[in-house]
Amino acid sequence: MASLIQTLAISALPVIFAITLHEAAHGYAARHFGDPTAWQMGRISLNPLRHIDLVGTIIIPIAILLFSGGTFLFGYAKPVPVDFSRLRHPKKDMFWVAAAGPGANLFMALCWASMLKLAWLMPSNEFTLPLSEMSKVGIMVNCVLMVLNLLPLPPLDGGRIAVSLLPHALAWKFAQLERWGFPILLLLLFTGILGAVMNPLVMVSARLIELIFGLY
Numbered sequence: 001m002a003s004l005i006q007t008l009a010i011s012a013l014p015v016i017f018a019i020t021l022h023e024a025a026h027g028y029a030a031r032h033f034g035d036p037t038a039w040q041m042g043r044i045s046l047n048p049l050r051h052i053d054l055v056g057t058i059i060i061p062i063a064i065l066l067f068s069g070g071t072f073l074f075g076y077a078k079p080v081p082v083d084f085s086r087l088r089h090p091k092k093d094m095f096w097v098a099a100a101g102p103g104a105n106l107f108m109a110l111c112w113a114s115m116l117k118l119a120w121l122m123p124s125n126e127f128t129l130p131l132s133e134m135s136k137v138g139i140m141v142n143c144v145l146m147v148l149n150l151l152p153l154p155p156l157d158g159g160r161i162a163v164s165l166l167p168h169a170l171a172w173k174f175a176q177l178e179r180w181g182f183p184i185l186l187l188l189l190f191t192g193i194l195g196a197v198m199n200p201l202v203m204v205s206a207r208l209i210e211l212i213f214g215l216y
Contacts, residue, residue, distance in 0.1 A: 008062065010130065014138035015061055018108055018145050019077045020051035025104035026097055027080040033093040035086040043080050051077040091164055091171070098160035105146035109205075112138030113213045120215075143205040147198050153185065154178035 024046055027038035038044050043051070052058065056076035087093040116135035119128045150158040155178045163171045177184075188194035210216055 010133050011137050011141075014112065014134060014141050016048050016052065016057060018105060018138070018141045019057050019061075020048040021046065021108060022101040022104050022145060022149070023051045023077045023080045025100040026082060029097045029100035030080070030082045030087070033097060034088040035083050035097075037083045037086065038080045041081060043078075051080075053078045091168075093164075095161055095164035098157040098164065101157050102146045102149045105142040105149070109139050109142035109146065109209055110212075112136075112142065113209050113215060116215055117213045139206055139209060140202070143202045143209070144198070147201045147205060151197070154181045156181065156185070 024044065027044040030037065031039045031044060045051075053076065056078075060076075082097055084090050084094055084097075087097070112135045116132055116139065119132040119135060122128050149156050150161075152158045152162045154160065154163065154175055159174075159178070159181065163175050165171075166174055185194070188197075
């Protein structure tokens with residue numbers, strides 16, 4: 001029980017920021033490219049409390065973390081509302097709005113890597129070990145969310161990126177998959193296909209970040 005509480009305490013902050021700032025990034029990008037919907041609804045904020053979904057941000061990540069023995073994590077925040085028709089160039093700008101979420105996860109992974117490097121360089125005390133462990137979680141969680149959201153499956157960000165890049169006729173047909181996107185994702189998850197696809201990509205991403213910061 002003590003180990004479980006410790007794991008949750010160390011994971012809570014990286015997980016909440018990874019999920020909620022991902023959504024905030026979509027809102028900032030949408031506003032920049034002409035859609036003020038999220039801003040008008042007060043959803044463009046770096047305050048995680050505005051993005052937390054009780055089920056998706058707290059209950060589901062904790063449950064998956066427990067049942068997977070700490071080897072897998074999945075969650076979501078309240079989606080930031082984006083009206084793609086209000087973007088100045090809807091099809092082209094969709095790419096940047098969608099890419100902003102994974103981009104935020106990459107940025108956070110790099111920030112956590114710098115924190116880990118700092119923890120290694122600091123004199124050992126009661127704060128360095130928790131900071132080190134939290135930073136490791138932050139790197140891995142953000143790599144997982146970045147890779148997951150870049151998968152080319154609507155409504156994941158990778159699916160929207162694909163829609164923005166495909167010719168109009170193909171883009172429209174591909175976008176119709178969105179209604180089936182979440183069931184397909186769950187099927188891939190429970191059959192192990194999702195893990196088989198993601199795990200090598202996550203490991204490569206994390207390893208590259210470790211190499212950049214000399215974390216080896």
